Amino acid sequence: MxxxxxxxxxxxxxxxxxxxxxxxxxxxxxxxxxxxxxxxxxxxxxNPIITYIDMIRVNLLLIPNTIARFIPLLAIGLGLAIPFKARVDNIGAEGQYIIGMLTATGTAFLFPDLPGIILIPLMFVNAFILGAIWAIPVVLFRAKGGFQGADVVVSFLLVFPALYLMEWLVSDLWRDPETGFTYSSLLPENAQLPKIPGTPIYISIFLILAITLLVYYFLFRNIDGIPKLKLGYEINVMGKNPLAGRIAGMSFFRVILITMIFSGGMAAIAGVGEVAGNALRLGVKSQGYGYTGIAVAYLGGLNPLGIIVSALFFAALKVGGLALTxxxxxxxxxxxxxxxxxxxxxxxxxxxxxxxxxxx
Amino acid sequence: MVDYILMFSSIVAAATFFLLPTLGEIYAERSGILNLGIEGMIIASAAFSYAIAYSTQNLWIGVLSGMLLGGVLSGIHAIISITFTRTQVVSGIGLTILGTGLSGILGRGVIGKAIDTLENVHIPFLSDIPFIGEIFFDHPILVYFSYIMVPICWFILYKTRIGILIRSVGENPEAAYNQGVNVNLLRFACVIFGGMMSGLGGAYLSLGYLNFWSEGMTQGRGWIVIALVVVALWNPLGAFLGSYIFGTFDVMKYYFQQFLPTPVLKMAPHVSTILFLAIWGIILSRQKVKSIVGAPTSLAVPFEKS
Incomplete structure (x- = not known):
């Protein structure tokens, strides 16, 4: 120039x-x-300056709320970072997250009499499995799609079936019989996630933080330039030079399959927390965390520790949004x-x- | 009794919305730039053109400003992916998210407000043909524009010097650069043309087709456009065919309402696109097919001048 x-x-x-x-x-x-x-x-x-100051002030007043918003963003952001690192562009976390919400609600309504100590883990496991299944088409298109961006398009298109499925269930099968509004009835009490007393922070924060640290320890932390697990190394190679990986005998399909199962599962787990810990019933709209999660992952530099910080930042933006008029x-x-x-x-x-x- | 003329005519209206952005994206991808921000550009310019048309009470200023916004937004993608050689996929995703956010702000004043939208234009002689005239020539002028643009885009891409340059830049930018072609300039022009066509598609959506503005009104149809480019095999004539197929899927959902619940029908365009892409993906994954079809080889590969 x-x-x-x-x-x-x-x-x-x-x-x-x-x-x-x-x-x-x-x-x-x-x-x-x-x-x-x-x-x-x-x-x-x-006025942007007043707006930003207001946003900061709201956050200082509502720190527990910020942390409660931080939980789903961390789960989704972490779940996205791993496939992103292997150059699988899953931008359909929103759909997998909705599937997680649906599965949690469905499980809770199917077994309302199970004690919480069995029901809650069951909700998480079911959601992880179905969220992962919802992500499988992305793997197939990434590996065999035949053109650039197939995985991106398909992962995004899969958001809509999930969204309309939720709309259908909420307006038909699960509609609240007491009020007749288009949301489901309240989850049974034994399906609700326990909270830290006096705050809206529900217990999946411990689960998700633990997963984050484990992922960091095993897949991202470099000892002599190589992560602890072979998978972590394969993800790096596939992201940087897939041809070299293929020549070295790595299975591209296996790597993206594992990363996408993890990605879909994490997004679904975020959905469980949202419905069983925060909203306590299924609504007709979703919060859009799945899209924000993409920015969370990139701002965090696709690194679990960075993602913790960037998820906090976006949670603060979300809570600060309350101040916007x-x-x-x-x-x-x-x-x-x-x-x-x-x-x-x-x-x-x-x-x-x-x-x-x-x-x- | 189904009103067939109304049905076919609404297929034409729905297909035009797919056709305009697809033509633009074909040029961008032929020049080697994958722009995944179509959805964002469409929704932002749908909001912007509706808002401008509402405040100025002039539809054509609205349409033009929608086009302009599409061009500006695609310019961001062009700067990031061409000048700064960053990954086109991520930049496109960013553009989609940005456009969606922008649409909420641009359109916040006109939610639920009605204006007179683009009128159906009567073309003498053509509109009077029975059946065909009623289906194809009883639409806003942007629909006729899309008819004209198909052969023009095809002609420029395949029969002129500039078209050959565009395709060679998408095929092998190094070779074109060594021949003295200004690769980056050509790519910029193609991406911005694509953005303007997307902007036009957005303006058509809110001012000529659905005639309102509401948040999230595209329902992800911008992504169907990206799938369409592939289904069209990067050829404007194919885009015409593909748009009408997907327009049919889009309209059919209104005609099955008594058999299936509405939310299930709403999935139809997205699910059918995925199935279509699955078939196409199998066909295109063969290298031989790819070379016959002429898929741009350097698509989404950043070009760094050495």
Whole structure:
């Protein structure tokens, strides 16, 4: 690009930015993203500075709520990061999450008399299995789809059958007989997840945090540049150079199958928490966590520890959204979109810088 | 008794919504750029064109601003994926999420508000043909525009110099670059053309087809467009055929209402697209078929000038 008689061009850095500098870089780009979102607010006649301060204030008042929102975002974000790392672009977490909600509700209504100590684990297991099954078509299309982006398209299209299935069940089979509104009746008491007393934080936070740390320990933490499990190494290779992996005898299909089963299952587990821990009944609309989860995974740098931080950040945005007046709820997606772009840009500048040269 | 003329005519109306963005996306993908942000561009420009048309009371300013927004949004994708050589898949997903978020803000003032939308234009002679005239030539002008665009897009892509350049850039950008073709400029132009066609599709959705604006009104049909490009084998004529097939799926759900519950019928377009893609995927996974069809080889591969 040319400005007056100066020429702007990109130059490769001698050493790419890594480690703590990369984190600082990411935060700087995140702030740029917030500025851009602020500009969009400004164009809509909303003062961004007051808005941001309000959002922070709401979060400080409602810290337990922020943590409760953080649970599903962490589960979905973590579940997405692993297939993303293996270059499987599952963007249908929303569908798998809805399937999780449906399964939890269905299990609770089928066995209302089981004691909670059996029923609740059963809900989680069933949801994990069905969520994983809902993700299987993505694997088939990724491996045999025949064209670029098949997995993306199919994973997204699978959201809608799940959504309409929920709509159907809620308006027909499971409709609340007492009020007649289009939501299900309350889950039986033994199916409701216990909460930390006095807060809306339900117990699946421990399960999901434990899974996050285990995933970090076994798949992501590098000892001499190699993760502890062979699978972690295979995921890395498949993401960076699938051809090399294939020559080395790795089964691409097996790797993406495992990553997608995990991904679908985690999204479904988030759904269980949402219906059995938060809403306590199935509604007709979904919260859109599945889409936000994509941004959570990328902002976290596809690393479990980073995802914990970025899930907290997005949970804070979600709760801060309560403070917004005159801006619709889709604003969270606006933030997510802008942040994805800035994360992509920051990755470019890990390896390149902009230089200016005078030209005569 | 089913009113066949109404049924076929609504298939044409539904198919146009698929056809306009598909033509644009074919150009983008032929030049080697996969733009997964169609859904976002469509929904944002549907909201924007409706809002602008409502506030200015001028439909054509609304349509034009929808096109413009589509172009601007695809420009973001172009900058990220061409100038900064980032993954097109992620950038496209980001664009979809961004567009969905933007649509809520742009359209918040006009939810549930009615305006006079695009009128059906009567074409002398053509509209008077019995049956065919009533089905194909009793629509808003954007539908006629889509008829004209199919042969034009096909002609430019296959019979002109610029079309050959576009296809060669999508096939082998290094070779084209060494021949002195400005790869990035050509790709930018194609992506922005695709964005403008998507914007036009969005404007048609809210101003000519459904005639209202509500959040999430596209119901994921933008993704069907991406599937359509593949079904059309990256050929504008195929896009015409494919759009009408998917338009039929889209309309059929209204005609089976007495047999099946509505939510099940609503799944029909998405489920049929997945099944269609499964069949097509098996066919296209053979390298030989791919080369006969002429699928762009360098699709979604970032081009870094050495």
């Amino acid at each position: 040319r400005i007056l008689n100066h020429r702007l061009f990109f130059q490769k850095r001698i050493e790419p930015i890594t480690g703590i500098n990369a984190i600082l870089f990411r935060i700087a780009f995140l702030l740029f993203g917030l500025v851009v979102a602020g500009l969009i607010f400004l164009l809509n006649g909303v 005159g801006i619709p709820a889709t604003v969270l997606q606006l933030f997510s979109g802008i942040i994805i772009f800035f994360v992509l840009l920051s990755e470019f500048f890990f390896r390149f810088t902009i230089k200016m040269r005078r030209e005569s």
